[in-house]
Amino acid sequence: xxxxxxxxxxxxxxxxxxxxxxxxxxxxxxxxxxxxxxxxxxxxxxxxxxxxxxxxxxxxxxxxxxxxxxxxxxxxxxxxxxxxxxxxxxxxxxxxxxxxxxxxxxxxxxxxxxxxxxxxxxxxxxxxxxxxxxxxxxxxxxxxxxxxxxxxxxxxxxxxxxxxxxxxxxxxxxxxxxxxxxxxxxxxxxxxxxxxxxxxxxxxxxxxxxxxxxxxxxxxxxxxxxxxxxxxxxxxxxxxxxxxxxxxxxxxxxxxxxxxxxxxxxxxxxxxxxxxxxxxxxxxxxxxxxxxxxxxxxxxxxxxxxxxxxxxxxxxxxxxxxxxxxxxxxxxxxxxxxxxxxxxxxxxxxxxxxxxxxxxxxxxxxxxxxxxxxxxxxxxxxxxxxxxxxxxxxxxxxxxxxxxxxxxxxxxxxxxxxxxxxxxxxxxxxxxxxxxxxxxxxxxxxxxxxxxxxxxx
Numbered sequence: 001x002x003x004x005x006x007x008x009x010x011x012x013x014x015x016x017x018x019x020x021x022x023x024x025x026x027x028x029x030x031x032x033x034x035x036x037x038x039x040x041x042x043x044x045x046x047x048x049x050x051x052x053x054x055x056x057x058x059x060x061x062x063x064x065x066x067x068x069x070x071x072x073x074x075x076x077x078x079x080x081x082x083x084x085x086x087x088x089x090x091x092x093x094x095x096x097x098x099x100x101x102x103x104x105x106x107x108x109x110x111x112x113x114x115x116x117x118x119x120x121x122x123x124x125x126x127x128x129x130x131x132x133x134x135x136x137x138x139x140x141x142x143x144x145x146x147x148x149x150x151x152x153x154x155x156x157x158x159x160x161x162x163x164x165x166x167x168x169x170x171x172x173x174x175x176x177x178x179x180x181x182x183x184x185x186x187x188x189x190x191x192x193x194x195x196x197x198x199x200x201x202x203x204x205x206x207x208x209x210x211x212x213x214x215x216x217x218x219x220x221x222x223x224x225x226x227x228x229x230x231x232x233x234x235x236x237x238x239x240x241x242x243x244x245x246x247x248x249x250x251x252x253x254x255x256x257x258x259x260x261x262x263x264x265x266x267x268x269x270x271x272x273x274x275x276x277x278x279x280x281x282x283x284x285x286x287x288x289x290x291x292x293x294x295x296x297x298x299x300x301x302x303x304x305x306x307x308x309x310x311x312x313x314x315x316x317x318x319x320x321x322x323x324x325x326x327x328x329x330x331x332x333x334x335x336x337x338x339x340x341x342x343x344x345x346x347x348x349x350x351x352x353x354x355x356x357x358x359x360x361x362x363x364x365x366x367x368x369x370x371x372x373x374x375x376x377x378x379x380x381x382x383x384x385x386x387x388x389x390x391x392x393x394x395x396x397x398x399x400x401x402x403x404x405x406x407x408x409x410x411x412x413x414x415x416x417x418x419x420x421x422x423x424x425x426x427x428x429x430x431x432x433x434x435x436x437x438x439x440x441x442x443x444x445x446x447x448x449x450x451x452x453x454x455x456x457x
Contacts, residue, residue, distance in 0.1 A: 012178070013176055016034075016035050016170035019061070019088065020170050020172050022084070023065050023088050023092070028067060028091075028092060028172070029067055030106050030171070032106065032307070032308070033168075034062045035062075036167050036168075036347065037058065037165070037166050038164055038165030039056070039127070039163065039164050040054065040162070041161065041163070042159070043134060043160050044157040045135060046142070046157035047155060051157060060077050061079065062074075062348055063087050063088065063091050064345075066095070066105055067092065069100040070095045070101075070104075071350065072091050072095035073094075075087075075347035104330065106173050107308070107309060111309050112171075112174070112309060113304070114177050114303040115304070119303060120209070121182070122164070122180035124164070125210050126163070126164060126209075127162060127164065128211060134160050135160070138158040138217075140158075141158040141217035141220050142188045144188075145221035145222070145225040148222055149229055151192045154190070155191055156191065158221070160184075160185070161183075162182075162183065162185075164182045164183075166178065166179075167181075167302075173308075175304075175308040177304050179302060179304075181302075183209060183299075184209075186214055187206070187220065188204065188205075188221050189224065190202070190203075190224055190225055190228045192231075198232065198234075202224060202382075203227070205220060205439070207439055232412065233412060234411075234415070236414065236416060236456045237416060238456055240454055240456075241451065241454070242378055243377035243430075243450050244418060244448070245374060245380065245446060246444075246446065247446060248436070248444055248445055248446055249381075249439070250381060251360075254422075256442050257388060257390070258289050259316070259355045261273055262324070263325070264327035266390060268334040268335050271390065271391050272391065274322060274325075277322050279322065280322055282320065282322045282423070283426035284426065284430070285319050286320070287317050287360065288360070289358070289361075290315055290359055291314045291342070292313040292356055293313075293356025294311055298357040299357065299438065299440050300357040300441030301356060304341075305341045305343040305344065306343035306351045306352075307329055307345070307351055309339055311341050311356055312340070314326070320427075324340060327342060327353065328343035328352070329343065329351070330350065331353065342356070355441065357442075358442045358443070359444065360432065360444045360447075361432075362435070363445060365433055365434060367435055367446045370431045371409065372407035373431065375405075377404040378401060378418070379403070379404050379409055380399050381401040382399065383398065383418075384397060392421070393421045395425065396417055396419040397417065397419075399413075400412070400413060400415070416454055417455040418455075419453045420451065425449050428450045430449070433445035433446030
């Protein structure tokens, strides 16, 4: 599969600016174009045999036009002259029948721009392996898990994925930008059986921007096996209030909830418990939540956002105080504020709001030190369901994990529910780990929260 760095037969930046120019000539007050192209590879090996294998490439154009205070968008995979004419006429036709909205429109010309240093988002080595060796990565990962213990006799498979992409963006206010990105991952999900016939599964994975930084398939498989085996012979526990320690891969969902609460779209609609809380204490004083789209190599990094504004570092919560909402141009105008460079868009539709690299700043305690301080509590390794109300903050989700007794992980726990209210939970974070590790665009260290209810027997 060819690398995206190979010189393309079509200059996509020129194509994007040409479409903008044509849309303006056809009657648009303003216009913006996004062009995406990329390649994907994915394989799943189950019990040593290839179960799925996919290689694909895609290209697409998205056009958004403004006619006064009306806006519409269209998208297409047809890059021919006729296809582009149809793209433009379709967008203008839709704009003529949409309602006027005084808040729509591109950002001011002075707001556009992009990060002026290399974010190191692209490495062509993700496709450096022949297909057979990519499949072997998945096979090795599953095999390592399967060979770890005789109780592991089945598997949901091992996977290897790779992708590269290019994004080009241009608008009628003079902005033109482009960047490349790459990604690869390896994972496996073994299934273990206890002596009484109970089956449990878990998984582990590694992700990277470049193949050379992936964890070895063997280490990923061994960790997946360890996580699966510790779930066997789980128990239910009596309903009680007890300290809850969230593993990092679970704690990040709580940090994601802070993003959702600070999302400008929810704020202007009055659909968030952070509405009207700027400058107020919303979490424990130890809490600092950052959104940074400029971390070199970050999974959520990009030189510009979905509207052509430069990405930046923002402190959402500082010492427990809510410092900013996360906004695109539209929601910023609704709230009489400035965009924070958090716009995101696909090929069609209006921009939404997304985080860059969202994380809770690490604390000073190791996970082991946090556990040692818990006399009796619950270490959560999995959450189930979607029981989170962002209007009220009510939180109730199924959970499984390990029981903590005298500072040690003892036996597995399953079929329980953890419940509380996010407004209280953020204030009752009593310990933060030093184990912050980005395995995606949202990350958190280990967290301890007091005062929640564990509903069991």
